[in-house]
Amino acid sequence: MKRTGGQVRTGHRGNVLSLLTSAGHHLLWPAQCLFCGALLADQDEQLCADCWTDVLDCTSGSYCPTCAREVSEYAVLDRRCPECAGQIQTVDGMVRVGVYDKRFHEMVLSFKKGATELRHILVPLADSALKGCAFYPKIDVFVPVPLHWTRRLARGYNQAAVLARGLTHPHARLCRALVRVRATRIQPHMASPAQRRKNVARAFSVKRPTQIAGRNICLVDDITTSGATLHECAKVLKQAGAVQVYALVLAKAGHGR
Numbered sequence: 099m100k101r102t103g104g105q106v107r108t109g110h111r112g113n114v115l116s117l118l119t120s121a122g123h124h125l126l127w128p129a130q131c132l133f134c135g136a137l138l139a140d141q142d143e144q145l146c147a148d149c150w151t152d153v154l155d156c157t158s159g160s161y162c163p164t165c166a167r168e169v170s171e172y173a174v175l176d177r178r179c180p181e182c183a184g185q186i187q188t189v190d191g192m193v194r195v196g197v198y199d200k201r202f203h204e205m206v207l208s209f210k211k212g213a214t215e216l217r218h219i220l221v222p223l224a225d226s227a228l229k230g231c232a233f234y235p236k237i238d239v240f241v242p243v244p245l246h247w248t249r250r251l252a253r254g255y256n257q258a259a260v261l262a263r264g265l266t267h268p269h270a271r272l273c274r275a276l277v278r279v280r281a282t283r284i285q286p287h288m289a290s291p292a293q294r295r296k297n298v299a300r301a302f303s304v305k306r307p308t309q310i311a312g313r314n315i316c317l318v319d320d321i322t323t324s325g326a327t328l329h330e331c332a333k334v335l336k337q338a339g340a341v342q343v344y345a346l347v348l349a350k351a352g353h354g355r
């Protein structure tokens with residue numbers, strides 16, 4: 099994520115317009131934090147120092163490679179933490195960018211609620227987290243967790259699809275074969291895992307199984323709490339013939355966060 103700076107060294111109007119389009123606010127002066135709007139110091143990259151401190155604080159801890167709960171690396175045995183050991187896991191591995199806390203929480207929430215310019219921060223963070231995970235080379239297809247068409251229409255975009263579109267990979271493709279066939283309620287923060295599972299049951303379907311069968315899938319979503327949505331998507335994808343189903347999320351939320 100390199101800042102372009104305030105100088106444009108070309109006299110070609112087309113190039114300038116293209117730079118303005120690709121670099122967004124960084125060609126404007128004074129440069130502002132992409133999230134909170136504070137003025138950026140010369141050494142700041144896209145976010146101000148306070149925002150970076152919060153983001154890095156949320157993204158630096160260790161977590162379980164199966165369920166993404168925050169856990170010491172010493173508590174993980176055979177890729178399971180004490181919470182998910184012994185449970186049947188439909189999702190074979192998970193990578194998360196950070197915990198749903200502090201300004202990272204607000205950033206992920208804003209990204210869902212219209213601030214799509216935050217993709218300039220969130221996509222590179224997701225890309226970097228993904229490249230460091232064990233299943234990265236195995237991925238054949240990225241599948242964003244779909245919104246029901248009514249919610250997609252009301253919001254104007256699916257934040258999971260915006261995220262998935264920006265990911266880089268040597269061979270994996272984006273695939274939209276998974277659809278949400280039933281509108282689900284927005285879960286209250288303190289809904290139990292059982293309530294969450296019931297809410298998303300039979301909510302998804304694979305409309306083009308040939309794009310899924312025999313492939314290793316990486317689901318992409320913004321936030322996971324209990325993992326109920328990812329579990330339901332993975333179940334449907336495996337019924338359609340997916341070999342392994344992994345997941346990438348921006349944030350892992352837990353009760354109290």
Ligand SMILES: [Zn+2]
Nearest residue numbers: 131134146149
């Ligand atoms: Zn800021």
Ligand SMILES: [Zn+2]
Nearest residue numbers: 162165179182
């Ligand atoms: Zn776990």
